[in-house]
Amino acid sequence: KNQVEQSPQSLIILEGKNCTLQCNYTVSPFSNLRWYKQDTGRGPVSLTIMTFSENTKSNGRYTATLDADTKQSSLHITASQLSDSASYICVVSAVTTDSWGKLQFGAGTQVVVTP
Amino acid sequence: DADVTQTPRNRITKTGKRIMLECSQTKGHDRMYWYRQDPGLGLRLIYYSFDVKDINKGEISDGYSVSRQAQAKFSLSLESAIPNQTALYFCATSGFGNEQFFGPGTRLTVL
Numbered sequence: 770k771n772q773v774e775q776s777p778q779s780l781i782i783l784e785g786k787n788c789t790l791q792c793n794y795t796v797s798p799f800s801n802l803r804w805y806k807q808d809t810g811r812g813p814v815s816l817t818i819m820t821f822s823e824n825t826k827s828n829g830r831y832t833a834t835l836d837a838d839t840k841q842s843s844l845h846i847t848a849s850q851l852s853d854s855a856s857y858i859c860v861v862s863a864v865t866t867d868s869w870g871k872l873q874f875g876a877g878t879q880v881v882v883t884p
Numbered sequence: 885d886a887d888v889t890q891t892p893r894n895r896i897t898k899t900g901k902r903i904m905l906e907c908s909q910t911k912g913h914d915r916m917y918w919y920r921q922d923p924g925l926g927l928r929l930i931y932y933s934f935d936v937k938d939i940n941k942g943e944i945s946d947g948y949s950v951s952r953q954a955q956a957k958f959s960l961s962l963e964s965a966i967p968n969q970t971a972l973y974f975c976a977t978s979g980f981g982n983e984q985f986f987g988p989g990t991r992l993t994v995l
Binding site: 771773778800801803810811812813814815818858862872873874875876877 | 888924925926927928929974976982983984986987988989
């Protein structure tokens with residue numbers, strides 16, 4: 770079973786509207802959580818990173834939240850633009866003895882912004 | 885110029901053929917990774933390397949091999965390709981900290 774579950778699988782929103790993506794994880798012990806944006810035909814690009822002690826992080830119109838107690842994160846997109854159409858991937862890192870931090874990837878939420 | 889490049893970008897091959905996917909990076913990172921991405925699944929780690937002399941298997945290494953020719957180059961080989969290896973393959977690098985920087989991907993189709 771995947772240790773990182775994302776919902777919804779896909780969503781369609783009108784340009785200018787807001788939306789929220791969800792990520793639930795069971796990865797333990799927790800190190801950090803990143804949200805990546807993956808445009809069609811490209812590799813993922815990091816949007817935000819949050820550690821255990823952080824519960825909100827913003828990057829422009831993207832705001833991520835983290836509740837480490839319930840092991841949930843969300844990514845909120847404000848005033849969506851056509852360029853926000855992409856897959857958004859939640860990636861959780863576990864603490865490991867080699868300090869690498871093994872990554873667990875969610876399957877992603879496909880967002881389509883329509884005019 | 886892109887920091888992480890992959891060649892080829894697209895490849896169609898037949899069952900049983902040997903295929904090599906190449907990755908180069910100009911970020912100066914020691915750590916490099918190969919992932920595959922399938923529809924509806926998260927990226928899965930095939931192999932990773934922390935330096936030229938260090939190669940480690942990921943969660944789905946069967947049917948794949950890698951070579952770290954230099955700090956900047958990490959190649960993935962399919963010795964005898966099979967149809968269920970049809971996927972999108974990504975190379976990634978990381979330096980201090982665990983942010984990974986991904987290449988543009990190689991779309992591989994095995995007929």
